[in-house]
Amino acid sequence: MSFSATKLAQPLTLNTTALITKQEGLEVYEDMVLGRTFEDMCAQMYYRGKMFGFVHLYNGQEAVSTGFIKLLKKEDSVASTYRDHVHALSKGVSARAVMSELFGKKTGCCRGQGGSMHMFSKEHNVLGGFAFIGEGIPVATGAAFTSKYRREVLKEADCDHVTVAFFGDGTCNNGQFFECLNMAALWKLPIIFVVENNLWAIGMSHLRATSDPEIWKKGPAFGMPGVHVDGMDVLKVREVAKEAIGRARRGEGPTLVECETYRFRGHSLADPDELRDPAEKAHYAARDPITALKKYLLENNLASEPELKAIDKRIDELIEDAVEFADESPFPARSQLLENVFADPKGFGIGPDGRYRCEDPKFTEGTAHV
């Protein structure tokens, strides 16, 4: 595959040599179903009042998360946005830990301290959901620098870790995006900038917000390859991802990948989604990435209906279990409010008795300060 300024947007080609092994196919399918089912459950739980904060779902975009993240190693890092549940799941954070976080529970991946837009996992190298537009991109760039430094300066030969930054089309009109394309190319960093172009930024159409809507073209402008890929086709995404990740691992520098995708729900669960044309929605609904993969697996004899059904069932159970787990988990102690503001809690929030002041029943009486 040639990388510089290549446009890859052909329809799914069937009956060619299989692009994926059976085992890979099942893993990819399972991860996409996990993302979809998890998000559908989130919607239910949100409307039942179980979740706090603003909740943005990923339905429709699964091929991007799965296509990239399932090719990563545990040591590789991922930076996400406020639409971050599924990136965390693909990276290996358990459904229990993500659901509990959304419920604001102690067992959540951030101890219930963040909630929906704030997924972090030290264990799985999830560098965070970044709720502010563009802010995850420079953070990811800094993380990528570390990998390069460890390998090239500290001579840690096995440190070939890469970082993947995910963000939306609207975010590509923010200065931080351009600043980071420059830094990453300048310093040849092992990073992949993955644009999830779902054509909309809340109510702003990409085509009306961007002077040149072909985002991938901005890669070559900064001296790195830019690729456009059909983000509703997980196999194509995987192909592009393999190449870009390989490039980064080999120390050949960054890549910008624009994945054309679509979100099947409103911007957030508070959005009535009245602005998008029903015909546009129907067009993309017909290109559901999970349905497409299923069809491919069946037609290429990589999986049977019962095998896929068994996966669906297993995921349903997993999500049910995650909800039960989150529901039954305790809320964090009050002291959580004051913990982790500074590294050292002494001198902040700690009373003369050595306990957090907020644990003092009198604390709510207004005159006590942290």
Next chain:
Amino acid sequence: MAATSLRRFGRSLCWVSRRGLSTSCDDKVVQQNGKSMNLYSAINQALHIALETDTRAYVFGEDVGFGGVFRCTTGLADRFGKSRVFNTPLCEQGIIGFAIGLAAMGNRAIAEIQFADYIFPAFDQIVNEAAKFRYRSGNQFNCGGLTIRAPYGAVGHGGHYHSQSPEAFFCHIPGIKVVIPRSPHQAKGLLLSCIRDPNPIVFFEPKWLYRLAVEEVPEHDFMLPLSEAEVVREGSDITLLGWGAQLSIMEQACLDAEKEGISCELIDLKTLIPWDKETVESSVRKTGRLLISHEAPVTGGFGAEISASIVERCFSRLEAPVARVCGLDTPFPLIFEPFYMPTKNKILDAIKSTVNY
């Protein structure tokens, strides 16, 4: 200023049952042609009037074209056209820098930042350019036509990034005015004043009240004066001072304190910079006590500045230390929001301990 507040003595207040502090309802204009509306509709009306009365006024920001995420700009693009009401890309620093340039060319640039939490990418432009444009150019240029609107404050479930109250940062930059309304009537009158004021202004809108606060608002074009605080409730034992959504919480605390025989005077500061020291001072001279309340964290909050100024001016009149009931010194929390917030009970407790000092 003291005279202004004296003129307001004896005014009966009309409170709506919903959350949100109403403006006094004995205003004749209100009775003549007022219409019951919520805060976002009042903002919307002010923007309509601003664009109608000044052909060099523009409204822009993220998603404003379709009415904005809080519906404040509904109908504007249809009415005034897409060259005066338009969406910007997602680039706050660019939005505000652009607005400064537009204003410097003699226009009224009304820029929306979708949430006050998202104003920080534009902080540099506000601090270094907007605030100093007149000063730096020796008054050859100014960006006085600039008004930045941003929804601020808690909403009950907003979490870290949809709840913050960043007003104090903007009070630390000479050259910028900061205004926060408490109700629909106030929002309309103050916003029109801000848009027409010859200085750049940051106007924070209490998003919790967008739908919840409903009151009679005059339909016509009117302005409420900047830098004039308002005594919204008379009292003799303690002065309570706040702004925005916090006013309604403080009002509830006043009512509870009254049941316990404590008479509270409640003042809405409205304009934080430059603030009406005279009205606050004359009230504190009368009551001898001051309590300030805001949602932002207590340390370095604007309450600290008020406290220092009032101690300087009224030291010998004070019968108790100035009390501050504010947000805690933590990031805005997710599930512990009620615990973080300067709630009615916390205010009531502080009223009692200040009065019994």
